[in-house]
Amino acid sequence: MTRIDRASGVCEVPAVNAIDPFIAQQLAADLPPDVFVGVVRTFEADLARLAQLMVDAVKAGDMESYRRCAHGLAGAAGAIGARRLEALARRAMSAAGEPSATEVVLLGQEAKAALAELFTLSSGAANPGSAS
Numbered sequence: 001m002t003r004i005d006r007a008s009g010v011c012e013v014p015a016v017n018a019i020d021p022f023i024a025q026q027l028a029a030d031l032p033p034d035v036f037v038g039v040v041r042t043f044e045a046d047l048a049r050l051a052q053l054m055v056d057a058v059k060a061g062d063m064e065s066y067r068r069c070a071h072g073l074a075g076a077a078g079a080i081g082a083r084r085l086e087a088l089a090r091r092a093m094s095a096a097g098e099p100s101a102t103e104v105v106l107l108g109q110e111a112k113a114a115l116a117e118l119f120t121l122s123s124g125a126a127n128p129g130s131a132s
Contacts, residue, residue: 017113017117018082018084018085018110018113018114018116018117019080019081019082019083019114019117019118020081020082020083022081023080023081024081024117024121027039027080027081027121028121033122036121036122037122039080039122040080040115040118040119040121040122043076043079043080043114043115043118044115046072046073046076047073047076047111047115050069050070050072050073050076051073051107051108051111053065053069054066054069054070054073054092054104054107055104057069058098058099058104061098063095063097063098066092066095066099067092067093067094067095070089070090070092070093071089071093073085073089073092073107073111074086074089074090074093077089077111077114080114080118082110082111082114084110085107085110085111085113085114088103088106088107088110089107091103092107
């Protein structure tokens with residue numbers, strides 16, 4: 001759970017792997033709780049939309065649309081500090097042919113991990129604990 005010591009202004013974030021810890025700390029500490037929750041919800045909506053568009057593009061053989069969606073995903077992931085997801089999306093942007101099933105699965109797994117960590121942070125930001 002994220003703890004914010006209001007007296008010292010120190011924000012302690014839980015261990016994060018899918019998102020950059022520095023960016024996670026900045027987001028949790030600098031944004032008002034309702035804004036931070038809004039950022040998480042926006043990312044979730046964008047992620048779901050882009051993921052579905054990417055799957056649809058692959059099914060249709062429309063690699064240009066797939067790359068455009070990957071570009072959007074890379075930007076959204078970068079904005080919230082999901083560095084591995086951003087890197088996977090950037091690779092998808094530059095792919096010459098159709099993505100492998102493994103690449104698609106990795107994108108999905110990394111997206112879920114980033115969302116899980118952001119939700120943990122957002123619930124802590126909405127209900128900050130007191131300092132010990």
